[in-house]
Amino acid sequence: MKKNARGSLVRPDPLPDSASHPVVTPLSPSVVYASETPDMLDDQYEGRLHGYTYSREGHPNADVVAARLDAMEGVSGGIVTGSGMAAVTAVMLGLLDAGDHVVGGNQLYGRSMRLMNEDLPRLGIATTLADPGDAAAVAAALRPETRMLLVEVVSNPTLRVADIEGLAALCRERNILLAVDNTFTTPRGFRPFEHGADIVIHSLTKLLAGHSDVMLGYAVARDPALAEKLRVFAVTTGLTPSPFDCWLAERGMLSFELRFDRAQQTAAILADHLASLPGVTRVIYPLRADHPDHDRAKLLLNGQGCNMVSFELNGGRASANAFTRAADGLSFAPTLGDVGTTLSHPASSSHRVMSPAERKANGLSEGFFRVSVGLEDPDHLKSIFTDAVAAATAVRTDA
Structure with missing residues (x-):
């Protein structure tokens, strides 16, 4: 990076180098990141160099939180979003097309239920609700165009437990994506990928951050190609998390x-x-x-x-x-x-x-x-x- 020798420019030089490093992750609120040359920017966008460009496309504090949750869920490539519902939306709209059909658990969180009942049909995605504790009932709700099943491990708020094993077997048989909202159970109580899930969703706002001062979500797919589709959709639609919320969430996740x-x-x-x-x-x-x-x-x-x-x-x-x-x-x-x-x-x-x-x-x-x-x-x-x-x-x- 070029140095500002005279100190005459509005923006200061980059932080000085240090032989030591901070114990606490620094908060990085910058919206933009400077590169030295167009070639370097090309290398970043095309994956030859890792770096940041514009915070809607990613920033250090979001990556720190995503990596921590990836490790907890036993996967890689997760994204952090501005809320739990943003994560649900990224999964639904980032991976489904008009003409697809999705089945949801009949006791989902209220806003997830509204998304299923009102918004997805308005966009040409058909929906059906079924009891996730009864794999046979879910099987009866499937159609040839069914692309995804969305369930909560433990339902909100009636705390019914989904038949994840039966649903995972059904989804494998029918080539359907199994998306699991793991917010209530957390990776401490349940790890969906070990039980056949294809996608995991969290509202980081809740237990993971744990102090009622953060609003964030998380979504990840086992298949790297699907994970990339989630990331691109989130970037395009601006489901960007706040660096400060990510910084607070990391603190909460430590305990x-x-x-x-x-x-x-x-x-x-x-x-x-x-x-x-x-x-x-x-x-x-x-x-x-x-x-x-x-x-x-x-x-x-x-x-x-x-x-x-x-x-x-x-x-x-x-x-x-x-x-x-x-x-x-x-x-x-x-x-x-x-x-x-x-x-x-x-x-x-x-x-x-x-x-x-x-x-x-x-x-x-x-x-x-x-x-x-x-x-x-x-x-x-x-x-x-x-x-x-x-x-x-x-x-x-x-x-």
Whole structure:
């Protein structure tokens, strides 16, 4: 790089060389990167040199995060996007064409469901929803033009466990891409590529970053050609992640395993406690013996229950309001994966776009809550939930 000997130009010289290096990854907010010659720029664009040109096409902080997640998932070539839904969009629109058909799990995240029900059909991509826990039901939904199956390992928010083994066998037989959203389970709980997945998606916003101050997504395909298609589509459509968010996400990922293990232990304790409380009619946690997919969860998740717990109050919206008001110290917020425990009410947040009848068919009543368990003391959490459930029950009794 040419040196600015007189110091008269607006832009400073590059950082000085150093025999040592920073322990913390530097934040690189620059939108543009300078090259010495057109030949060097050609070499970068054509893959003979590695370098950065324009941050929409890649930047160091995104590459650091992608490499870390690649290692966790046991693959290479992943991309980081500006949100989890950007990652889902990159997979759907980057790999599917008008005239294709895609099958989705019938209990996907609300915005993924909207993409399936409204946006993809508008663009000429046909969609069908089917129960991912029933490979036969998914097989019945397939068509000759089916190109992809999108499922969550553990569904949001009902925590049903997909029959990944059966679905992977079906996709291999029919030459269909299996895309797995691994956000709830994370690579700590499940590694989809080891079970036949072709594509893995994450909302980095959640457990991986873990502090509710980052919005990022991640997508990767096992096939390098498909991974490159994902990258090109993300660059073209500007699904670019913020360098600062990537820098924060890397920091969060350094403590991810410790946070995951602690939150998972507490989630199992809280699930059992909720089941003991009068006024709670249903508790959903994959490792509980009464979970409808308990045997599959034990086999597929290798004893990992993860940090999400869902439960249902015996009451309607008034009881739900009373519960959140009385849950002192817990955030009622439509997110998950924070260091603190958060409460989510699907009927008023993630699944509000569904009709009451659709929510009822999916088991999402006004009394249904999803809990993202954080790092609090388990006994303290038990006390909070005891008081909050009692408050909700009192409203129902008064009514």
